[in-house]
Amino acid sequence: MNIFRQKKSLGQHFLLDPNLLRKIVKLAEILPDEHVWEIGPGKGTLTRELLKTGCRLTLFEIDRELVQYLHDMLPPEVTVIQGDVLKSDWQKLFPETKIKIVSNLPFQISTPLLFRLAQASPAFSRIVLMLQKELAQRIRATAGTADYGLLSLKMQYYFSIKYAFTVKKHLFKPPPRVDAAVLVLHPRVDSPILTDPDFFWSIVTATFGNRRKILGNNLKKFLSLAQLRELGRRAPEILVRRAETLTEMEFVHLVEQIRRITGLDSPEDR
Numbered sequence: 001m002n003i004f005r006q007k008k009s010l011g012q013h014f015l016l017d018p019n020l021l022r023k024i025v026k027l028a029e030i031l032p033d034e035h036v037w038e039i040g041p042g043k044g045t046l047t048r049e050l051l052k053t054g055c056r057l058t059l060f061e062i063d064r065e066l067v068q069y070l071h072d073m074l075p076p077e078v079t080v081i082q083g084d085v086l087k088s089d090w091q092k093l094f095p096e097t098k099i100k101i102v103s104n105l106p107f108q109i110s111t112p113l114l115f116r117l118a119q120a121s122p123a124f125s126r127i128v129l130m131l132q133k134e135l136a137q138r139i140r141a142t143a144g145t146a147d148y149g150l151l152s153l154k155m156q157y158y159f160s161i162k163y164a165f166t167v168k169k170h171l172f173k174p175p176p177r178v179d180a181a182v183l184v185l186h187p188r189v190d191s192p193i194l195t196d197p198d199f200f201w202s203i204v205t206a207t208f209g210n211r212r213k214i215l216g217n218n219l220k221k222f223l224s225l226a227q228l229r230e231l232g233r234r235a236p237e238i239l240v241r242r243a244e245t246l247t248e249m250e251f252v253h254l255v256e257q258i259r260r261i262t263g264l265d266s267p268e269d270r
Ligand code: SAM
Pocket: 010, 011, 012, 013, 014, 015, 016, 039, 040, 041, 042, 043, 044, 045, 046, 060, 061, 062, 063, 066, 083, 084, 085, 086, 103, 104, 105, 106, 107, 109
């Protein structure tokens, strides 16, 4: 008997297939005693599979009813944090060692959560995520394709990303609208070094501001006319392109030029 009221607004699509659950956990290559976070444990089917690895488990679940159920069902050493994972203070929860995340993500918080994972990437050693297939494709998209955007660039800057497999929607209960996919993320060690990451990402975000506009127009908020002219002189071909055609290295060079033009990169800083 199902005693829960399934809440669609919380993205509650549960996984029951034991083979699939095993396959997901295997991707995480968890060692006994490793710290693992599961976001949105739901009724705990993936949780139980995770516990078999002997890991130390922290769960984030927003639904009070499910939290009560998880408390009753799971061994006391499992930490269950009730609330919105996006609002919880991760910094306070980070152990001294790196964390692995394994999650069948609620679709409605996937994008903001991905941006947060990117920001905190050094805290993790591996992340295994089930997401909507379309979102997985956007994350992996390459420059110049329709799916490419700020999310692709940011996720690919902070992580190397492997597409593990597709999961058909009928394997969930209740089935969602679209198929899902499982991605494996590893924090990247070879990303180009950014002199000022906050400045870099604010420029990049601005360039993606209006997808129909060319880069020169999207940068008007940041640069004076004289600065834009100077940028046009130094990198004439780039200003007439749209942000979604630029690769990671092209963005790095663009922002370097902007730092020089705006005086942020003074000779003493070099
Ligand atoms: N892991 C379970 C499974 O695979 O069967 C459930 C996955 S279900 C797709 C997503 C879960 O995330 C639900 O249990 C939902 O209540 C929970 N959830 C939704 N929004 C959340 C949030 N902001 N913070 C934490 N948990 C959330």
